[in-house]
Amino acid sequence: MLQLDLDKAVQAVLKKGAKIVAVQIPEGLKERALEIAKGIEEKTGAVVFTFVDPCYGSCSLSDHEAKRVGASLLLHFGHSPFLSKTEVETVYLPLGYKLVKGGLAMLAEGIAKKVGKGKKIALCSTVQYLGHLKSFGELLEKRGLKVFVGRGKGVSKGQVLGCNYSSVKSIEGKVEAVVFLGDGLFHVLGISFSSSKPVFTANPLSLEVGELKNERDLFLRKRYAVIARAMDAKSFGILLSSKKGQLREKLALKLKREIEGKGRKAFIFVSDFVKPEYLTGVKVDALVSTACPRIAFDDSSSFKQPLLSPSELSMVFGEKRLENYKIDEFL
Ligand code: SF4
Known part of the structure; x- marks a missing residue:
């Protein structure tokens, strides 16, 4: 369960003396939206405007909307800072998981066995588990591994985002393997395309350890099928999100020129969220x-047309070798 610490939120509101506070919460915390609003309102006297648009990262920051509703403070729960400038003072309140007692030690034991004693590893995680990274690293060192935690660009030490694996790349040359503390497949796949080293996972929720192998090939096969479907396309729609942290209008223009340069048609479509029904x-x-x-990776099948990432488009037009496949990053 995600650990919610309302004290920091309350202190931020009191410090600002805010009368109207905008609150942004991730999907996994919506069932606690009333608890958050009530807790802040009762302790500060401010009125909370809870934004319920889906929010999967601080790239979806609603600072502009917060300003429009008259809020002088935006509390963004669940994610770490992403944008350097905001239209309204913003306090980020990342949330972490409370882990099962002894769970990290169990995972460390499993990883040490799988990776092998004496190996040098890069340790990384997502924001939800970053608070446990140091102690997990110490447990791994006690079991004979040499642990490195990289500093990336625009992220906390050891943090990876689905669009930023720079913390792993920063220590790529020093290590023999990468260990990801976290759940789900998306980030692990991303790491495997950013690093040439074997990738191991330590899942603090299921308490399982593993090595990424077949999943990578399966993913590549699926993506190659999508790329192949796009090869004969005569017209392309370039999807541009107007979210501040995802807005890549220069890239959209560049892709349009590239596509047109290949004698095909290209049109740019803008929306806040990217959804198949909008098209x-x-x-x-x-x-x-x-x-x-x-x-492109999780929702591709819900689009009628083949949906590519920018680097996959370059595979449509030229580079076809799957071993050179990469995931686009926002750096
Ligand atoms: S992967 Fe990057 S762009 Fe996507 S939700 Fe996360 S931070 Fe935002």
């Missing part, structure tokens, strides 16, 4: 998303 009636043969990389 109903739009008759293009293939799509390229410049927004969150997760869209």
Whole structure:
């Protein structure tokens, strides 16, 4: 369960003397939206405006909307800072998971066995488990591994985002393997395309350890099928998200020029969220998303047309070798 610490939020509101506070919460915390609003309102006297648009990262920061509703403070729960400038003072309140007692030691034991004693590893995690990274690293060192934690660009030490693996890349040359503390497949796959080293996972929720192997090949096969479907496309829709942290208008223009340079048609479509239903009636043969990389990977099958990432588009036009496949990053 995500650990919610309302004290920091309350202190931030009191310090600011805010009368109207905008609150942004991730999907996994919506069931506690009333608890958050009530807790802040009762302790500060401020009125809370809870934004319920889906929010999967601080790239979806609603600072502009917060300003429009008259809020003098935005509390963004669940994610770490992403943008350097905001229209309203913003306090980020990342949330971490409370882990099962003894769980980290169990995972460390499993990883040490799988990776092998004496090996040098890069340790990384997502924001939800970053608070446990130091102690997990110490447990791994006690079991004979040499642990490195990289400093990336625009992220906390050891942190990875689905669009930023720079913390792993920063120590790529020093290590023999990468260990990811976290859950889900998306980030682990991303790491495997950013690093040439074997990738191991330590899942603090299921308490399982593993090595990424077949999943990578399966993923590549699926993506190659999508790329192949787009090869004969005569027209492309380039999807541009207007979210501040995902807005890549220069890239959209560059892709349009590239596509047109190959004698095909290209049109740019803008929306806040990128959703298949927004494209109903739009008759293009293939799509390229410049927004969150997760869209092309997780939601691709819900689009009628083949949905590519920008680097996959370059595979449509030239580079076909799957061993050179990469995930687009926002750096
Ligand atoms: S991976 Fe997607 S949701 Fe996460 S920070 Fe990057 S753009 Fe935002």
